[in-house]
Amino acid sequence: MSENTIPSVNDLTLEEKASLTSGGDAWHLQGVEDKGIPGYMITDGPHGLRKSLAVETGATDLNDSVPATCFPPAAGLASSWNPELIHQVGEAMAEECIQEKVAVILGPGVNIKRNPLGGRCFEYWSEDPYLAGHTAVGIVSGVQSKGVGTSLKHFAVNNQETDRLRISANVSQRALREIYFPAFEHIVKTAQPWTIMCAYNQINGVHASQNHWLLTEVLRDEWGFEGIVMSDWGAAHDRVASLNAGLNLEMPPSFTDDTIVYAAREGRIAPEQLDRMAQGMVDLANKSRAAMSIDGYRFDVDAHHEVARQAAIESMVLLKNDDAILPLNPAASIAVIGEFARTPRYQGGGSSHITPTKMTSFLDTLAERGVSASFAPGFALDLSEQDPALTSEAVETAKGADAVLMFLGLPEAAESEGFDRETLDIPAKQVALLEAVAAENPNVVVVLSNGSVVTVHPWAGNAKGILEAWLLGQAGGGALADVIFGEVSPSGKLAQSVPMDINDDPSMLNWPGEEGHVDYGEGVFVGYRYYDTYGKAVDYPFGFGLSYASFELTDAVVSKTGANTASVSVKVTNTSDVDAAETVQVYVAPGKAEVARPKHELKGFKKVFLKAGESTTATIDLDERAFAYWSERFNDWHVESGEYTVEVGTSSRDIAATGVVTLDGDGKALPLNEWSTFGEWRTDPVGAPIVEAMQAKGEAGELVKLPDNDMMAMFLNSMPINSMTTLLGAPGKEITAFLLDEYGKVTK
Ligand code: BGC
Numbered sequence: 031m032s033e034n035t036i037p038s039v040n041d042l043t044l045e046e047k048a049s050l051t052s053g054g055d056a057w058h059l060q061g062v063e064d065k066g067i068p069g070y071m072i073t074d075g076p077h078g079l080r081k082s083l084a085v086e087t088g089a090t091d092l093n094d095s096v097p098a099t100c101f102p103p104a105a106g107l108a109s110s111w112n113p114e115l116i117h118q119v120g121e122a123m124a125e126e127c128i129q130e131k132v133a134v135i136l137g138p139g140v141n142i143k144r145n146p147l148g149g150r151c152f153e154y155w156s157e158d159p160y161l162a163g164h165t166a167v168g169i170v171s172g173v174q175s176k177g178v179g180t181s182l183k184h185f186a187v188n189n190q191e192t193d194r195l196r197i198s199a200n201v202s203q204r205a206l207r208e209i210y211f212p213a214f215e216h217i218v219k220t221a222q223p224w225t226i227m228c229a230y231n232q233i234n235g236v237h238a239s240q241n242h243w244l245l246t247e248v249l250r251d252e253w254g255f256e257g258i259v260m261s262d263w264g265a266a267h268d269r270v271a272s273l274n275a276g277l278n279l280e281m282p283p284s285f286t287d288d289t290i291v292y293a294a295r296e297g298r299i300a301p302e303q304l305d306r307m308a309q310g311m312v313d314l315a316n317k318s319r320a321a322m323s324i325d326g327y328r329f330d331v332d333a334h335h336e337v338a339r340q341a342a343i344e345s346m347v348l349l350k351n352d353d354a355i356l357p358l359n360p361a362a363s364i365a366v367i368g369e370f371a372r373t374p375r376y377q378g379g380g381s382s383h384i385t386p387t388k389m390t391s392f393l394d395t396l397a398e399r400g401v402s403a404s405f406a407p408g409f410a411l412d413l414s415e416q417d418p419a420l421t422s423e424a425v426e427t428a429k430g431a432d433a434v435l436m437f438l439g440l441p442e443a444a445e446s447e448g449f450d451r452e453t454l455d456i457p458a459k460q461v462a463l464l465e466a467v468a469a470e471n472p473n474v475v476v477v478l479s480n481g482s483v484v485t486v487h488p489w490a491g492n493a494k495g496i497l498e499a500w501l502l503g504q505a506g507g508g509a510l511a512d513v514i515f516g517e518v519s520p521s522g523k524l525a526q527s528v529p530m531d532i533n534d535d536p537s538m539l540n541w542p543g544e545e546g547h548v549d550y551g552e553g554v555f556v557g558y559r560y561y562d563t564y565g566k567a568v569d570y571p572f573g574f575g576l577s578y579a580s581f582e583l584t585d586a587v588v589s590k591t592g593a594n595t596a597s598v599s600v601k602v603t604n605t606s607d608v609d610a611a612e613t614v615q616v617y618v619a620p621g622k623a624e625v626a627r628p629k630h631e632l633k634g635f636k637k638v639f640l641k642a643g644e645s646t647t648a649t650i651d652l653d654e655r656a657f658a659y660w661s662e663r664f665n666d667w668h669v670e671s672g673e674y675t676v677e678v679g680t681s682s683r684d685i686a687a688t689g690v691v692t693l694d695g696d697g698k699a700l701p702l703n704e705w706s707t708f709g710e711w712r713t714d715p716v717g718a719p720i721v722e723a724m725q726a727k728g729e730a731g732e733l734v735k736l737p738d739n740d741m742m743a744m745f746l747n748s749m750p751i752n753s754m755t756t757l758l759g760a761p762g763k764e765i766t767a768f769l770l771d772e773y774g775k776v777t778k
Pocket of ligand 1: 074075136183262263381
């Protein structure tokens with residue numbers, strides 16, 4: 031058979047079809063070589079290629095992989111609010127996959143940061159589903175534009191590491207649809223990832239890997255997913271149940287393909303279901319073939335390092351800059367304190383751990399650029415007690431300097447896949463060190479290295495500047511110098527709120543669950559949706575980030591573009607003499623609604639780069655979904671008619687302008703019946719004229735007349751019409767009968 035002849039599933043035996051539904055080893059698909067289906071390699075992800083050196087044995091060695099560019103993990107990339115830049119990161123990752131003959135890179139992971147203690151927050155994108163979907167999509171489109179596949183993971187509701195293989199995340203349908211699904215949904219609908227990786231956990235009592243509703247009804251039937259679903263590593267527990275639910279591929283293999291063969295023979299798997307699942311694997315091989323046939327390709331290591339550096343620059347978020355302490359003049363006398371300046375923390379631990387192609391620390395960069403600065407490590411990176419000698423050395427180093435750059439953050443052991451954090455605080459010894467240094471020299475800028483938010487509240491008063499640098503990947507040293515010395519202005523914006531205290535977080539009441547389940551009691555009120563709705567103070571709100579420039583948002587115009595759509599345009603002016611970028615954010619604030627809705631939600635954004643003094647007009651369209659909520663009553667999205675405020679701003683709490691649109695609504699209505707309240711009858715388009723006819727009959731003395739005082743009207747409005755006798759006595763029955771009879775006539 032020629033190399034290019036790839037069969038349809040109809041050309042395969044039952045055994046061959048079954049074999050396609052599990053891997054060949056931990057990092058390979060299972061091929062049917064003599065029928066032209068290769069067993070391509072698939073591997074992690076997500077912020078660079080992690081091709082294990084133990085590939086021949088198929089073993090899992092997390093820290094031993096071929097060198098690849100380590101881009102900033104998602105916590106940073108999401109803060110860039112720049113999908114085009116993220117697309118470039120994706121393209122670069124694909125080129126590295128082509129060199130290493132990897133057909134699918136396992137990422138991005140777009141689970142919501144439900145609680146900032148979540149162990150994988152560093153590799154997830156946001157607390158907001160719109161932002162997560164509209165940034166991470168760049169990875170999928172970028173990688174796949176080069177003929178390499180992605181694996182959107184972990185579908186779905188993998189928001190914690192505690193008990194992750196077994197726990198049941200118990201979530202309302204509304205929260206699933208509004209918070210936990212939309213990032214997946216957007217990426218599936220707009221970029222068609224070649225593969226999706228299902229989560230380990232259960233959702234409402236059913237493992238994701240065996241969840242027919244999730245993997246078939248929602249993902250394929252509703253969203254139109256065309257690729258294959260693979261299990262997270264070890265997430266498939268019952269191959270027959272999984273295959274029937276819509277799982278194409280078990281990874282790594284449990285060497286049980288015979289169970290699929292027997293089940294098919296015994297009718298426990300329908301032939302068409304096995305064909306569908308196996309054909310997906312054949313299609314995946316087909317899609318991969320072109321890129322995997324390129325031999326001898328070498329990616330440009332320096333060019334990719336540059337992409338990583340640009341991504342790192344845009345990942346940083348300037349939180350505080352009192353007295354314009356940043357940028358620093360490189361000719362000033364600068365004290366650098368903190369081990370992270372010499373030994374950067376640039377990625378998280380676990381399956382995403384990459385061996386970088388090169389690595390430049392901040393100190394290395396200073397040396398390269400000829401910037402002289404004094405340095406003291408200040409603390410050891412391990413969890414040991416503080417060594418007083420390190421404190422004294424740091425205080426001495428800070429003495430008399432024009433500015434002190436203090437590199438603080440979370441040591442590697444504090445956050446990783448596999449466990450959740452127990453505190454949002456940075457180690458106490460670092461806080462004590464900061465206090466000691468600031469007492470000697472108040473001109474302190476803290477540079478933070480952490481994968482998910484840390485509390486700044488206890489120590490922010492000791493710093494004039496705070497630069498949240500997340501984990502910056504391999505090019506972080508140079509990127510930091512670019513920002514700190516003002517060669518480029520910071521432009522990152524928070525993709526998650528910075529709470530004052532972890533106990534302010536609404537999910538803490540149900541974190542991390544107990545006895546095998548975790549109840550998502552906060553519903554849709556995740557992150558700023560809670561803080562902003564309930565007026566809770568935070569240290570830094572969602573969407574926040576300072577710049578060396580200043581911007582003005584003016585001339586905002588909100589206009590209705592259809593029955594339930596709108597558009598907003600705003601003029602953005604860089605009012606400073608510094609070139610920089612600003613991110614315009616659009617939030618929709620619903621008016622009075624039938625259900626409890628967050629005060630406002632992000633529904634659009636645009637990052638604009640403006641030279642000093644320049645302006646531009648940003649236009650953002652809002653589709654029907656921007657105004658909808660998931661109605662459990664309709665089991666569907668629902669846009670109510672009425673007024674919606676459209677807010678334009680630069681964070682969830684810096685709203686520059688608002689406009690109101692009055693939408694028609696989608697007209698969805700449930701059929702009325704005896705359990706519908708009188709109020710529902712009165713406001714329903716079919717019910718209202720019947721109520722009016724009934725009232726006319728009351729006036730005419732043909733039916734009992736309804737009492738017309740406010741108190742009674744209030745009672746009536748909330749009363750199902752089968753209870754009319756409670757208020758009206760026996761004649762109430764006639765009213766109920768009249769309403770139901772007339773309704774029957776109109777709707778039959
Ligand atoms: C992780 C996945 C990863 C897989 C393969 C699992 O433990 O949850 O994100 O892709 O391992 O390394």
